[in-house]
Amino acid sequence: MRIARWAHGNTVAEGFVIDDRVVPFPDGLSVADVLAQGLAAAHELHDRALSEHSRALSPSKGSTPGIPLADVRLLAPVVPASIRDFVAFEEHVEGVSAGVEGKSDVAAEWYEAPTFYFTNPHTVLGPGEPVAPPVTARLDFELEVAVVVGAAPGVGESNLTAEDAASVVFGYTIMNDWSARDLQAREMKVRLGPAKGKDFGMSLGPWIVTADELAPFLDDDGFLAIRAEAFINDDLIGEDLISNMGWPLPELVAYASRNSRVVPGDVLGSGTVGNGGCLGELWGRNGALTPRPLAEGDVVRLVIEGIGELSAAVGPAVTAPEVPRARVRPRARRRAGTA
DSSP: EEEEEEETTEEEEEEEOOOEEEEEEEGOOOOHHHHOOOOHHHHHHHHHHHHHHHHSTTTTTTTTTSGGGGGEEEEEEESSEEEEEEEOOOHHHHHHHHHHSSSSSOOGGGGSSSSSSEEEGGGEEEETTBOOOOOOOOEEEOOEEEEEEETTTTOOOOSSSHHHHHTTEEEEEEEEOEHHHHHHHHHHTTOOOSTTTTTOOEEEEEEEHHHHGGGGGBOTTOOOOEEEEEETTEEEEEEEEGSSSOOOOOHHHHHHHSOOOOTTTTTEEEOOTTTTTSHHHHHHHHHHHHSSOOOOTOOEEEETTTTTEEEEBBOOOOOOOOOOOOOOOOSSOOOOOOO
């Protein structure tokens, strides 16, 4: 099944992509409702929508339900409850550490557990929606697959096993974690991870493909062996298999739930694929800004086998108000004039 959100005129709707049409969910449900009900309930809804769609294809019936896909503007397929983004590809870490930190290094701690950071759910972009970056000399993209979490019968939200985590993997979408590498490099020297170098935009789409659709691509170790490609202005920049990540995707979900919660609507990114899944990796490997950083007008197109493609153009940079430098303070322990 493919699940989408879309705009048509002044209307926003949510439902299934069936053949070349978008068909709203029965009963006026939303993507959030469907994720909360789980995958089995989504299949029942899909059967109802497909039955109505098939009946309407008969010439004796009325017009076909839904709207041609070509006539709508796809939106991000989910309004995320939260977004965690992992760094699960060793090859990416090798390259991007050289580009951001000046030396290629995979810390020993990387191998111990799948590390992630939280990013901004309020700046999510849909397919084709241009990114408005900050003023940066090193604008980059990141090619990732993302898990969308749903509910599963009898499975909680905390301290999940990998098996239970697999059951709450509702589906997958493509993620582009836009990055200002110069801002990121400065921020990470403060040892709190990326913030303004990342939170200006993250693209998701074009839809959610349910987990059962990609089950045939799971290898014997539970890794999702699908091909991922990145293009800039139609030039192939990077390519990799998702199965090259250090942990299978359900183990990322399980780790996220550790002493915490994962809930329906959460989005978890795999982290950037290796072998050119971002420019930062290539800059580190090449020792120079080659290929050049993204610039206004560039089009980034990400393709993942079994899911589809996600494209967006780079829009004009947005100049933000300046932030003053930290003030030198006296470190007094009492207010002036007090004993």
